[in-house]
Amino acid sequence: RKEVEQDPGPFNVPEGATVAFNCTYSNSASQSFFWYRQDCRKEPKLLMSVYSSGNEDGRFTAQLNRASQYISLLIRDSKLSDSATYLCVVNSEDSSYKLIFGSGTRLLVRP
Amino acid sequence: NAGVTQTPKFQVLKTGQSMTLQCAQDMNHNSMYWYRQDPGMGLRLIYYSASEGTTDKGEVPNGYNVSRLNKREFSLRLESAAPSQTSVYFCASYKGQTNNEQFFGPGTRLTVL
Numbered sequence: 001r002k003e004v005e006q007d008p009g010p011f012n013v014p015e016g017a018t019v020a021f022n023c024t025y026s027n028s029a030s031q032s033f034f035w036y037r038q039d040c041r042k043e044p045k046l047l048m049s050v051y052s053s054g055n056e057d058g059r060f061t062a063q064l065n066r067a068s069q070y071i072s073l074l075i076r077d078s079k080l081s082d083s084a085t086y087l088c089v090v091n092s093e094d095s096s097y098k099l100i101f102g103s104g105t106r107l108l109v110r111p
Numbered sequence: 112n113a114g115v116t117q118t119p120k121f122q123v124l125k126t127g128q129s130m131t132l133q134c135a136q137d138m139n140h141n142s143m144y145w146y147r148q149d150p151g152m153g154l155r156l157i158y159y160s161a162s163e164g165t166t167d168k169g170e171v172p173n174g175y176n177v178s179r180l181n182k183r184e185f186s187l188r189l190e191s192a193a194p195s196q197t198s199v200y201f202c203a204s205y206k207g208q209t210n211n212e213q214f215f216g217p218g219t220r221l222t223v224l
Contacts (some may be wrong), residue, residue: 008151034212043201043215044154087153097142097161097205098169099213103153 003027004102012108017078022107023088024070032091033064035073037084038104044087047073060110078109113137117202117216124192124223132187132219135200142205143185144169144213145177148162154201160185161207192223 013019025033030060033050043084048055050062050071061074085104092098115136124130136143141162146154146169156169162181174196176188189196202216 004153043217045215046212051210093160097207098156098159101146101154103151 002102003092003100004088004090004100006105008103008105009079010106010108012079012110014110015080017109018074018076019078019107020075021073021086021088021107022070023072023102023105024068025090025100026069026089027068027093027100028066029093030090032099033062033071034089034099035060035062035071036087036101038087039084044101047086047096064065075107078107080109080111083107083109114203115214115216117200117219119219120217121220122222124189124221126193126223127198128192128223129188129190130192131189132200132202132221133184134186134216135184136202136204136214137183138204138206139182140204140214140216141182141207143179144203145175145185146201146203147171147196148201148218149198157187157200161205179221192221194223197221197223 003026013029035047036044037047050064054063059076062071085106087104088102118133144159145157158177160166163182178186200219203213205213
């Protein structure tokens with residue numbers, strides 16, 4: 001089993017739609033959780049950290065469910081510019097310095 | 112403030128050739144990382160350096176060596192390149208505290224023929 005698993009997609013949605021991605025992780029001791037965004041042929045960039053109580057940043061909401069070991073990302077009112085690959089990231093079980101990246105979920109927002 | 116820089120941006124090698132990928136950061140971060148990214152595989156950690164003077168293997172270290180030259184610079188060397196090392200290589204740095212993000216360089220696209 002992969003340490004971090006994501007549906008690769010692509011999710012193809014119209015502008016203005018709400019879309020949700022889920023991610024599961026295997027290490028129950030993980031303490032740090034993130035969503036990164038990666039545009040085509042570019043480096044990954046942090047979208048948001050994920051906190052136990054859930055957190056929101058504008059149109060983006062992240063949730064953490066420790067009991068079920070999954071993380072979610074909700075994007076409301078999708079924009080064309082949201083088209084990208086979204087990477088789910090958790091810290092490694094053997095070191096807080098090491099991050100484990102999911103393979104990513106591709107989002108395509110169409111006009 | 113350039114963040115994380117990498118050179119070269121692109122490289123084509125023949126099997127058996129060697130090369131060094133350079134990475135530098137100007138954010139005074141303690142930890143630095145080398146990843147490779149292949150289609151459908153996500154980012155995989157090759158080596159990392161938690162602090163100046165230390166290096167550790169990641170998930171896929173075979174065929175690579177690293178040097179943490181100083182706090183700013185972390186290089187990745189391929190001693191004898193193989194076609195399986197064709198990939199996009201990203202360097203990253205990290206301040207070292209929980210929930211602080213890793214910052215990535217723009218990547219090096221390497222093709223080994």
